[in-house]
Amino acid sequence: MNIVVCLKQVPDTSEVKLNPETNTLIRDGVQNIMNPFDRQALETALILKDASGAKVTVVSMGPPQAEEILKEAISMGADEGILVSDRALAGSDTLATSFALAGVVKSLGDVDLVLCGKQAVDGDTAQVGPEMAEHLGMSQVTGALKVTMDGEKVLVERENESTSQTLAVELPALVTVTRAEKEPRFASIKGKMKARKAVIPVKTAAELGIDTSMIGLSGSPTKVRKVFTPPVPQVESEIITEEDADKAVDMLLEKLVQANIITR
Amino acid sequence: MAIKIDKEQCIGCESCVATCPTGALSMEDGKANVNEDTCVSCGACVGECPVGAISLGGAAEKKEAAEGKDLWVMVELENGEPVGVTYELLGVAADLAAKCGQRCCAVLVGAEKGDIPAKLFAAGADVVYAVTGAEYAEYNTDLYTNAFCELAESYKPNAVMFGATVDGRDLAPRIAARLKTGLCADCTGLDMAGDLVEWTRPALGGNILATIVCDEHRPQMGTVRPKVFKAKEADASRTGEVVDYEVKNKVASKVTIVRKEALTEAGSIKIEDAEVVCSGGRGLGSCDNFKMLEELAVLFENGTVGGSRAVVDEGWVDHAHQVGQSGKTVTPKVYFAFGISGAIQHLAGMSSSDVIIAVNKDANAPIFKVAQYGIVGDAKEILPKLIAKIKAFKEA
Numbered sequence: 001m002n003i004v005v006c007l008k009q010v011p012d013t014s015e016v017k018l019n020p021e022t023n024t025l026i027r028d029g030v031q032n033i034m035n036p037f038d039r040q041a042l043e044t045a046l047i048l049k050d051a052s053g054a055k056v057t058v059v060s061m062g063p064p065q066a067e068e069i070l071k072e073a074i075s076m077g078a079d080e081g082i083l084v085s086d087r088a089l090a091g092s093d094t095l096a097t098s099f100a101l102a103g104v105v106k107s108l109g110d111v112d113l114v115l116c117g118k119q120a121v122d123g124d125t126a127q128v129g130p131e132m133a134e135h136l137g138m139s140q141v142t143g144a145l146k147v148t149m150d151g152e153k154v155l156v157e158r159e160n161e162s163t164s165q166t167l168a169v170e171l172p173a174l175v176t177v178t179r180a181e182k183e184p185r186f187a188s189i190k191g192k193m194k195a196r197k198a199v200i201p202v203k204t205a206a207e208l209g210i211d212t213s214m215i216g217l218s219g220s221p222t223k224v225r226k227v228f229t230p231p232v233p234q235v236e237s238e239i240i241t242e243e244d245a246d247k248a249v250d251m252l253l254e255k256l257v258q259a260n261i262i263t264r
Numbered sequence: 265m266a267i268k269i270d271k272e273q274c275i276g277c278e279s280c281v282a283t284c285p286t287g288a289l290s291m292e293d294g295k296a297n298v299n300e301d302t303c304v305s306c307g308a309c310v311g312e313c314p315v316g317a318i319s320l321g322g323a324a325e326k327k328e329a330a331e332g333k334d335l336w337v338m339v340e341l342e343n344g345e346p347v348g349v350t351y352e353l354l355g356v357a358a359d360l361a362a363k364c365g366q367r368c369c370a371v372l373v374g375a376e377k378g379d380i381p382a383k384l385f386a387a388g389a390d391v392v393y394a395v396t397g398a399e400y401a402e403y404n405t406d407l408y409t410n411a412f413c414e415l416a417e418s419y420k421p422n423a424v425m426f427g428a429t430v431d432g433r434d435l436a437p438r439i440a441a442r443l444k445t446g447l448c449a450d451c452t453g454l455d456m457a458g459d460l461v462e463w464t465r466p467a468l469g470g471n472i473l474a475t476i477v478c479d480e481h482r483p484q485m486g487t488v489r490p491k492v493f494k495a496k497e498a499d500a501s502r503t504g505e506v507v508d509y510e511v512k513n514k515v516a517s518k519v520t521i522v523r524k525e526a527l528t529e530a531g532s533i534k535i536e537d538a539e540v541v542c543s544g545g546r547g548l549g550s551c552d553n554f555k556m557l558e559e560l561a562v563l564f565e566n567g568t569v570g571g572s573r574a575v576v577d578e579g580w581v582d583h584a585h586q587v588g589q590s591g592k593t594v595t596p597k598v599y600f601a602f603g604i605s606g607a608i609q610h611l612a613g614m615s616s617s618d619v620i621i622a623v624n625k626d627a628n629a630p631i632f633k634v635a636q637y638g639i640v641g642d643a644k645e646i647l648p649k650l651i652a653k654i655k656a657f658k659e660a
Contacts, residue, residue: 011285011286011302011304030286030287032302063300063301064301065301090266090305091320093446094437094447094449095440095441095444095445095446098437098441122304122306122467123449123467124450124466124467125437125449125450126433126437126449126450127433127436127437127449128437129437130405130434130437130441131437131438131440132441133438133441134409134437134438134441134442135441139405139406139517139518139519140405140434140438141405141519142430142433142434143430143434155522158430159430159527159584160403160429160430160431161342161347161429161430161527161534161536162342162343162526162534163524163525163526163527164523164525164526164527165521165523165524165525166521166523166524167519167520167521167522168519168520168522169518169519170518170519173518179583217320220446221444221445221478221480221481222446222447222448222476222477222478223320223476223477223478224306224307224320224474224475224476225462225475225476226311226474226475227306227308227309227310227311227467227472227473227474227475228311228472228473228475229283229472229473230466230472230473235620235633235634235635235636237632237633237635237636237637237638238636238638239622239627239632239635239637239638239639239640240637240638240639240640241627241640242639243641245642245645245646245649246649248639248641248646249639249646249649249650249653250653252621252637252638252639253650253653253654253657256637257657259619259637261598261621262654262657264658
């Protein structure tokens with residue numbers, strides 16, 4: 001069984017904070033990390049590998065330093081990595097990105113299961129996975145909470161707003177992952193040594209046989225017209241700093257009663 | 265994947281440097297310089313440059329836009345009834361359609377029409393395209409994509425809106441890739457410029473907003489976040505045209521549902537629908553303290569409990585109650601935040617609540633920036649006192 005996991009290197013948005021005075025972003029010390037949902041997808045792949053044996057190939061599209069997350073994945077237990085890095089990919093929207101990543105997957109030959117994170121935390125679109133599935137002609141399931149093998153099928157648990165479901169999907173398939181069954185593992189010593197020695201092939205789009213008219217700006221139907229910082233609503237705050245908890249609660253209660261938030 | 269800076273035009277004002285969310289811009293010899301390895305081409309700096317020296321790179325030559333007319337809304341059903349966001353989208357699509365002289369159309373894929381078209385007309389639809397059959401009783405990516413794409417190729421819409429629900433965000437990208445068109449995810453703002461939809465969406469964890477257009481491909485597509493737009497008051501006097509469509513090229517799906525069960529027990533309140541959300545974070549200290557929120561919630565009509573990501577990870581409350589970027593977006597009348605500092609990811613899920621009441625030890629916690637009322641104090645000490653005093657007040 002061949003499993004491919006798509007990984008994206010993203011700025012650690014949980015580290016991004018706002019300067020309360022100027023409302024601008026504090027960027028100092030923001031690290032690049034493996035997209036957290038992709039880490040869940042990787043753990044899901046490694047659980048399947050542990051259970052029934054599989055070759056796990058990790059792929060990424062990005063600048064040369066995206067090699068870091070591929071090596072990290074190998075240190076956790078992935079077998080091989082491949083990076084597509086190409087100036088021609090600059091400005092790719094989700095459709096162009098999905099086309100390029102689908103091209104990478106196609107270049108790997110027979111693939112049974114493609115796993116992606118539900119979404120990348122820098123873009124939050126959740127679109128690249130399903131768009132890849134379409135380019136690959138695979139069935140898709142999004143937002144997996146548990147993935148298990150059942151013969152030639154894969155069983156996927158997911159939730160929408162009102163129901164919890166288990167879907168049976170014939171392979172080959174693409175599944176996007178919200179959460180692995182357990183916390184993503186740490187790298188083993190052996191894994192770290194393997195990662196250090198691993199050579200990650202870095203390919204251009206053309207080398208992988210990807211039609212370059214379908215990637216980058218020319219392959220991107222959407223265009224960013226304007227980017228702005230969201231207006232911060234000016235809130236009239238009545239924050240109580242009374243240190244005696246009983247008095248503070250009395251003061252709050254009075255305000256909430258006046259505002260009709262608490263009624264008899 | 266980097267922006268381009270025209271060094272000739274750059275006046276060295278440094279205004280772009282502070283806007284860059286990834287810290288890719290710096291000053292070099294008095295001119296802005298981009299680190300091509302860290303730039304994510306988000307475009308945040310482009311609008312900030314006072315002399316227009318920054319661009320997103322060599323834009324493709326402008327082609328004639330493909331043809332398309334009318335604004336379509338994909339109807340999402342739950343237990344055979346349209347969900348809330350469907351009505352919200354019909355309301356905003358009707359307004360936008362009026363603005364550009366087009367029609368607002370609903371696309372209904374399901375087991376049967378029943379009285380749904382009348383409800384869709386009442387909410388703003390001029391036309392209902394209906395694809396019905398037993399095979400559409402449950403949402404299925406393959407069958408719904410196939411039906412929708414045939415319909416879109418036959419009637420050529422100008423734009424299509426989907427609710428940014430779990431299933432809406434499963435379906436829309438599959439359709440967009442098949443129709444080879446652009447899709448804008450999880451929009452919170454919509455406008456029309458001629459027949460071009462301007463889709464506005466948060467990015468980088470809600471730190472910036474981007475307005476996106478799809479000028480050369482049709483249909484223009486987007487998913488729109490629930491609870492952002494208000495549905496119109498149902499107007500039962502409105503009628504419209506029902507177009508029944510028979511799918512010509514039927515497909516089989518390789519996905520089958522083997523288990524399906526309701527997430528919430530009958531009678532319990534979904535957090536998105538609650539009028540009062542009593543949320544807690546790590547500041548409550550323990551799972552037992554967190555459970556006190558339930559006592560607070562029952563003091564309100566239509567109240568329920570919510571939690572930050574941290575407490576969901578701790579297992580104090582189920583994921584279905586997580587508020588924030590990776591959880592639910594809520595807009596209740598009253599939102600209580602006990603021991604929640606207010607990380608950007610949390611604020612993204614609750615800052616549109618009507619009234620926010622925060623209790624936190626740290627007077628500088630970001631949650632106080634969005635709170636109308638609050639106490640600087642220990643949440644685990646304040647919460648039981650507040651519950652007791654509200655009870656006493658109600659009984660007095």
